[in-house]
Amino acid sequence: MNIYIVIPTFNEERHIKNVLKDVAKHKLPIIVVNDGSVDKTSQVLSKLKVKSEKLMVLTHRVNLGKGAAMKTGAEAAFSRGADAVIFMDSDGQHKASDLPKFIKALESGKYGIIFGSRVLTHGVPLVRFLGNKFASILISVLFGIYVSDLICGYRAITRNSYEKIKWESSGYAVETEMAIKTAKYGIKYCEVPVETVYLDNVKGVTILDAINILTNVIAWRIKI
C-alpha cells in the first residue's frame, strides 16, 4: 500500500526539524505543507529538502489554516498515486512511533478512516479534556458518531474516503467535519491510541476556534 505522510505546518521553526527526523525513520514519502509561515520554517524546510528525496514541501503563500493545508497535502499525495495518507501535527505532539498502528489499520483494508485518540487522562490540560469530551458527546448526539478524541490531528484516510468527504473547513474545524462526514457517508472507521506530548500551551485550538467549531457544528446539522 502506497502511504504518504502529510504534515501541515505554520510557524514551527523550533519543532519541524525533529518531527521530520522522527518520521523519516519510517521511510515513507512525506509532504509538508508550509501554510504561510512567517518565521524560519521555510528555511529549515529548504535545508531538509536538499538532504531528503522523500520529502516534498508545498508552500501556501499566505496562511489559510490547517484544513486548507491538509487538503493541499492530501491532493498532492493522491495525485502522486498515494492509496492513503496519514496526517500528523508539526509541533511535535505526535510520535512517529505510533505510525505502524495506522499503517496496520490501513493495510487491513477494513477502514476508510482511522482516528488517533490521545490518552486524555494523562498530561492533557483539564479545560482541553472537558472541551474535547463535550465536543465528542455533542457530535455523538447530533450526528450519531462517537470519536473519543475528536480534535486529534493524528489520523489517516484512504483515497476513496477522501473523495467522499472532501472537507470545506479551512481551519481547525476540519477534524470535526471529517468525523461528521464519516458518519454521513457511512465510512468504516476505527480509533488507534496515540501518545501525545504538550510542548506549547499557546498553539492549537483556542477558545475562539472552539466557538467557531461550535458554530460550524450547528450549520452542519442544518446542512448535512
Next chain:
Amino acid sequence: MILGLQLIAILFSLSLIYLALLNYRRKEIDKSEFVSWTAIWSLTIFVVIFPEILRSFAQRFFITRLFDMLVVGGFVLVIFMVARIYVKIRKMENKFEEYVRKDALKDEKKK
C-alpha cells in the same frame, strides 16, 4: 419645525452622499452605483423631513407608531445587508483559498 433627531439624520444622510461622491471620484464605485446611493440617501432625507407620508403605509401593516416602523424597517435592512455581505465574503474566501492552494500545487509541479 425640524427636531434634533431629524437634524442628525439629515446630516448623516448628507455626509453619506458626500462619501458616495468621494468614492465615485476615486473610481471606487461606478456612475450607476453613485446615482443609486444618492437617490437612496436623498429619499431618506425627504422621509425624515416629511415623515407623515409614511403614515398610510404604516397603517396598512397595522403599525401604529411611525417610529416603530422605521426601527423595524432599519432592522430588516441591516439583516439583509449583513447576510449579503456574509455570502460575498464567503465566496471571496473560497476563491482565495482555491487560488493559494492551486498556486502551491503548481509550484511543486514546476520543480
